[in-house]
Amino acid sequence: MSYNVSSFNDYIGREAKPLTKALFMGDNTALFSRVMTNVKGSVSVPHIGGEATLQKGTCPASSGTTPITEVILAVTPLVFQEEICSDDLQDKFPNTVLMAGSHTEGDQPKEFEEIYIDQKVSSIGKTLAMTYWQGDVSTGSYQLFDGFIKKIDAGSPIDGNTSTATTLTKANVLGLVEDMITEAPVDVQESDRFVVYVGIDTFKKYISALKAANLYHFDPANKKNVYPIEEFNATLVGVRGLNGTNRMFAGDASNFILGNDLPEDENVMKVIYDEPSDKTVFRSKMKAGTTMANIDEIVEFTLSA
Numbered sequence: 179m180s181y182n183v184s185s186f187n188d189y190i191g192r193e194a195k196p197l198t199k200a201l202f203m204g205d206n207t208a209l210f211s212r213v214m215t216n217v218k219g220s221v222s223v224p225h226i227g228g229e230a231t232l233q234k235g236t237c238p239a240s241s242g243t244t245p246i247t248e249v250i251l252a253v254t255p256l257v258f259q260e261e262i263c264s265d266d267l268q269d270k271f272p273n274t275v276l277m278a279g280s281h282t283e284g285d286q287p288k289e290f291e292e293i294y295i296d297q298k299v300s301s302i303g304k305t306l307a308m309t310y311w312q313g314d315v316s317t318g319s320y321q322l323f324d325g326f327i328k329k330i331d332a333g334s335p336i337d338g339n340t341s342t343a344t345t346l347t348k349a350n351v352l353g354l355v356e357d358m359i360t361e362a363p364v365d366v367q368e369s370d371r372f373v374v375y376v377g378i379d380t381f382k383k384y385i386s387a388l389k390a391a392n393l394y395h396f397d398p399a400n401k402k403n404v405y406p407i408e409e410f411n412a413t414l415v416g417v418r419g420l421n422g423t424n425r426m427f428a429g430d431a432s433n434f435i436l437g438n439d440l441p442e443d444e445n446v447m448k449v450i451y452d453e454p455s456d457k458t459v460f461r462s463k464m465k466a467g468t469t470m471a472n473i474d475e476i477v478e479f480t481l482s483a
Contacts (some may be wrong), residue, residue, distance in 0.1 A: 205418045210373050211434035220252035251437040253467035254323040261457040293446045294360045295302045302444050311419025323467050333473030336361050342482040346424045351383045358428045359410045366475055371431040372412045381416030426479035437467040
């Protein structure tokens with residue numbers, strides 16, 4: 179693949195400065211969910227359950243059992259690779275930017291290369307953020323691996339739309355989030371990792387509703403698109419992957435599991451010059467996947483028809 183420069187005029191006193199970066203540093207899904215690293219293919223994630231059995235007296239016989247269940251976390255190998263011909267840029271930058279001579283050996287302006295890499299890494303991060311939630315290998319725009327929505331819907335989550343709402347608006351979002359929180363099991367409500375995942379669009383409606391009710395207090399220490407609902411021991415978390423879905427999910431954050439080999443892989447871009455083809459290759463490799471634990475403890479919200 180080479181640069182499409184058909185709409186990029188030949189150099190006439192142009193500087194590289196107008197070429198700007200478009201960075202995306204990842205969203206809140208990986209910040210709150212349980213992340214498992216060094217997963218090459220698939221791995222069993224055990225879950226230990228069961229309550230402690232208390233007995234009266236001294237020296238009693240043993241009582242109680244501890245069930246151990248497991249879910250499988252599988253990751254998918256993912257690759258980004260593009261190759262470009264640096265000679266396509268010869269007429270696009272001043273002579274003082276590119277090396278003199280025809281044997282440039284993959285040379286290109288450092289600033290241009292940095293911006294190119296930043297934009298590609300940013301794009302990879304956006305795709306992963308969407309796939310974590312909306313991924314579906316059989317249909318849709320994100321077919322790399324199955325995401326949380328598909329896996330939760332295939333299980334037996336708790337219905338959080340107790341009011342059978344048909345719209346999600348600034349006027350009702352506070353009540354709908356509260357309904358979801360109160361529908362969660364007591365153990366989940368008491369967890370210090372109790373989260374309510376919503377789209378960033380829904381998150382903004384929630385904050386706007388708080389401001390309209392004169393209840394909003396800005397805390398500079400709060401993370402981006404994160405709001406502590408302290409009266410309910412919950413944290414509202416806006417994620418890119420739920421934008422435009424009108425879906426919400428509440429539960430212990432450790433039940434939402436992401437898998438990768440190394441979390442830094444998606445931010446690594448290798449630049450390789452291939453002399454026989456006179457092309458510069460940009461390549462990034464990573465692994466990613468999702469799974470769920472205790473879907474029956476997760477509250478999901480879907481608008482009623």
